[in-house]
Amino acid sequence: MTYQLHPYQTNLVNKTRQSLATGHKAVLIVSPAGSGKSVVIAEIARMATEKGGHVMFMVHRRELVEQIMQTFIADDINLQHCTIMTVGKIIHRMERLPKPTLIITDESHHALAKTYQKIYEHYPDVARVGFTATPWRMSGKGFTSVYDDMIVGPEVQWLIENHYLADYTYYAPTLIDSDKLKRSSTGDYTQASMNDAIKEPKIFGDVLAHYKRLTEGRQAIVYAHSVEASMQVAEMFKAAGISAAHADAKTPQRERDSIMRDFKAGKIRILCNVDLISEGFNVPDVGVIIMLRPTASLVLYIQQAMRGMRYEPGKHAIIIDHVGNVMRFGPPRMPRADQWTLYDRKKKKRSGTPGPAIKTCPKCFAIVPAATTVCKLCGYVWETAETEDLEVDKTVKLGKLEESRFMVADYQKTHWAQKEPREAKNYTELRKIANARGYKPGWAYFQAKNLGLLKTK
Template identity: 55%
Template sequence: MYNLYDYQQRLVDKARLSLSKGSKGVLIVAPPGSGKSIVIAEIARLATQKNGHVLFFVHRQELVNQIRESFEKQSVDMKHTTIMTVGKVVNRLGKLPKPTLIICDESQHSKAKTYMKIFNYYNDIPRLGFSGSPWRMSGEGFDDVYNDMVIGPDVEWLIKNHRLAPYKYYSVTTFNDAKLKKSSTGDYTNNSITEAMKPNLYGDIVKTWKEKASGKRTIVYAHDIKHSKKIAKAFKDAGIPAMHADSKTPKIERDCIMSKFRSGAITVLCNVSLVDEGFSVNECECCIVARPTKSLVFNIQASMRCMRYVPGKIGIIIDHAANYTRFGLPNTPHKWTLKDREKKKKSTNTAVETPIKQCAFCFAVIPAQSKNCPLCGHEVEVVQTEIKVDEKARIEKIESNFKLQADYIVTKKISELKSYEELKAYAKARGYKQGWIYFQAKNKGLIKGAK
């Protein structure tokens, strides 16, 4: 059996206390790598010990297999459990043993229609949700699913108390003044200013890896299959054992690749949306994020894969898309809430490639225009099909005192803004246009050649 750490036992106790006081839904929040599966298994053990029946579901079969192993190790009475993917549960409603407790992992997906169908069917049964990042790109909250939230220790505490590995973070600044072009008037053109601030990929991936993380077991997150295969080939051409896997890789082959990565037979695993949720390899020491993202969930899950605790390990995170400027570093605090976030303007990017596509999380074939997988609830993020790469950009260490864009709120004075990034964040908060940013940056001497 697992011996729970003090903070894990507190999560168990607080969740059970909330249920005993009448809560119908409790969301437990703890960072990736903090041992949520152990907490889940202990709660299931206590429930089945009292002759209760636990229904556990999650969106992917690999995660089902992992939790089954945790249940067995924790001596959960397996005769009183139902462990399935969300799709299988939906298809068997009315045929499964009625549970006394529902447990749902990766609960950031729990607003999906399939999840809600299960919750509504068992509306008289208390439920526990688990998530390392209860956040949705749509801004929707979870207060119609859970009425209470139990929050575990943050990343900084877990690092200081040797429950997560410390890390080094490498990336770039997002503004590339080399792209600025002058017009006939001698001033910079608006188009070149816009181009200089576009999301992009920066730096030579293999060269940077050799400099920052040579020999370390590494997971690479690419933006599409073609890109992932290209990165894997670049590593192999450099004499580094690497393989690619994605949702279309046959299961037997995929399992073999994962096994080789776990054993160390391959050093670099390149993937697309395959190992960012629930995939735990303590030996992983480096994560390379080679895709821009608007998803806080993806950013947290992907970058922290290398922070599973092993004595003496320091995780290396190489962010080639400067995603840290939008979301901060792994130990940047987040204020989680069950309520809706303030809504943002809808994106004008409505491009789709084909009338159907496959969900990268549960592998279901879904309509191409879907914003969420109707089966597992995963939010489908539209990314560029072609990513421009600036291989000459310098990848540098990002210090922990880096300020997130959102930190520069409207109460700051313009005179206090010392960098281009601060001006961008201030303009975003105020709703100012890009021309204002350029004008202020020029006056402050932040743009080369500007007087």
């Protein structure tokens, strides 16, 4: 029994066939994480094999190979007409493998790597179709050396509104010192700087507290910045009586497979990992993502943040971002189609990644658009004078988003950020609250005057 595609998936398939029929040799399909691209891959493979062709499917991880094989079997595809392997295996077997009539590459943002290039060069006359949620390289390098056409699927917000992706609430209780993060030659943050920014032991206790407060009882995937940190988080959850496990790329294969089976069966509630469960990892029942891995990579951010958004009726995902990634890239539902291109991008020179035009609600600490006058989360109303005194970053627009779609709950870790103005004993304490929340000194003066805390002669 073959899959019944959703209309937007059928549209992607038809546009791809049309593109190849009109002379393009290599087409890149862009569709958001969790939008069911494996089903689209299977449909294209089924059509090719039914016409007598041979499909070569390649990807960089063994888990993804096993996953697509199950999808092909479920779609009644004859595997005798398919080569399904990792790029590492294909590169050593090209002389012995059947020549394909179509090459399908998953996670095609990796396609500029030398291994992929050698395979493409070995089959110069074979049509190619690639899939990715994020056609983006940190180097700014484009994909014109691999693909000559690009087809972009629907935006994340449309998929949410039409019940193809789960909606979510995004919390950003940032627990690290982002000023300590430094980039490496590859563009992402160095391991040393991440260690430096996330070195406080208290952080892990806060992770547990936020999980209990916001999502207790639900399964969660934790993305840590190092193996040591991932293990520490797993042990912390277990010490609190919550079943947890750690896995990374060096975990023995048999042990890793056992952990994945137990997690999918619900025997493990918290799965901690280091950049392992990002691309193509399919756990439909998991709706909680805990981010402890700061990144300067849009690709990695999207893959990890959206990993809990696969649709199920009644599902509402929770994303808890402890490392400020949302302030670098914006929320998952942010429109991005106009950013995707096959061509090189000009790298912008800037110190850090500027954030959105925002301010913090003094009552619930939700981060809201700068123009907000009433907090949609708690109902707090800004007074005119108070609004004028807020420290607001107006350097970047995240796209035309309704305020209700943009909200990010930001529960500050600092002692003073959590205090109400009426709890302050004097003007000095009001200044500490203002500093913790990022307000200008004028806010503290305004509050002190209203509370009668200003000294008078």
